[in-house]
Amino acid sequence: MRRPMPERSRGFALMLVIWSLVIMLGLSAGFALAVRHETRIASDLVDAARIDASAIAARSLALLALNQRDVEERWRPDGQARLLTYDGLRIVVRVRSETGRVDLNRAPRPVLVGLIEQVAPDRDFEALADAIIDWRDRDDRRSPRGAEADEYRDADLSYGPPNRHFRSVHELGRVLGFDSELSRALAPFVTVHSRRPRINAMSAEPTVLSAIPGVDPATAELFVTERGQSLLDGTPPPIELLQDGRRYVEVQMDARVILMDIAVLPIDKPIYLEQVVMGMDTEQSYTLLSRNRLSAADTDRWWRP
Numbered sequence: 001m002r003r004p005m006p007e008r009s010r011g012f013a014l015m016l017v018i019w020s021l022v023i024m025l026g027l028s029a030g031f032a033l034a035v036r037h038e039t040r041i042a043s044d045l046v047d048a049a050r051i052d053a054s055a056i057a058a059r060s061l062a063l064l065a066l067n068q069r070d071v072e073e074r075w076r077p078d079g080q081a082r083l084l085t086y087d088g089l090r091i092v093v094r095v096r097s098e099t100g101r102v103d104l105n106r107a108p109r110p111v112l113v114g115l116i117e118q119v120a121p122d123r124d125f126e127a128l129a130d131a132i133i134d135w136r137d138r139d140d141r142r143s144p145r146g147a148e149a150d151e152y153r154d155a156d157l158s159y160g161p162p163n164r165h166f167r168s169v170h171e172l173g174r175v176l177g178f179d180s181e182l183s184r185a186l187a188p189f190v191t192v193h194s195r196r197p198r199i200n201a202m203s204a205e206p207t208v209l210s211a212i213p214g215v216d217p218a219t220a221e222l223f224v225t226e227r228g229q230s231l232l233d234g235t236p237p238p239i240e241l242l243q244d245g246r247r248y249v250e251v252q253m254d255a256r257v258i259l260m261d262i263a264v265l266p267i268d269k270p271i272y273l274e275q276v277v278m279g280m281d282t283e284q285s286y287t288l289l290s291r292n293r294l295s296a297a298d299t300d301r302w303w304r305p
Contacts, residue, residue: 098279124177135163212249226241257278275292
């Protein structure tokens with residue numbers, strides 16, 4: 001006859017079963033949490049890929065629209081915000097000529113001085129403009145208030161001006177006197193892709209137009225307003241408003257180098273914002289020159305639909 005299990009043994013067995021259940025429940029909960037976490041990561045990756053694909057598609061659609069044979073259907077690089085849809089997502093695209101920004105490699109000194117004064121009036125804009133010129137020119141002669149190798153050495157920097165053109169607007173942060181704050185503030189208004197000393201008044205923003213000698217901010221704002229109306233009416237732009245500053249500008253719908261703002265507007269997710277610069281090559285097709293993903297902090301500064 002089988003002897004009954006002692007009371008102590010039965011209690012131990014019960015505790016063992018309970019602890020086993022606790023451990024199994026803990027493992028199950030941990031596994032479920034891990035699955036939810038991995039699922040969320042996978043979902044975020046899918047959303048990111050979808051948004052990225054939408055931005056690329058918007059870029060292609062905009063290029064097609066710019067090269068439409070039908071004049072009525074063809075887009076102009078006039079800065080007008082246009083709404084597209086792709087894969088169920090709304091996308092706002094704005095195309096302008098890159099020549100509407102100040103070229104760091106070609107802009108004359110008065111325009112550089114004027115732009116820095118507009119963006120950072122508390123800085124020594126004369127010295128900063130000369131430092132840009134000393135960075136980009138091919139000689140070691142110091143501009144009146146600029147900086148060559150000796151000045152960089154005195155500032156305990158291990159490098160000096162390369163005496164060549166800027167290869168990127170981000171290089172501006174290495175120029176003596178430019179910190180990250182100032183470089184970031186200037187970034188929306190400068191370029192290295194224009195390759196023109198003059199500013200295209202048909203796509204320039206008020207801040208850039210205000211950099212032109214003799215053009216104050218009020219005049220720049222008025223010009224931009226009347227320029228928009230002239231585009232709608234099909235009349236010549238009000239270039240006479242710029243007075244003596246006209247020698248620093250050109251007026252044309254130039255689509256050879258374009259600046260494209262792309263804003264993807266997903267539902268229940270933050271806006272995705274990027275800027276691309278594209279240049280037309282010898283075969284009349286566009287090449288991507290730069291692509292910048294913009295953060296939420298940049299949105300107000302860069303994107304003005």
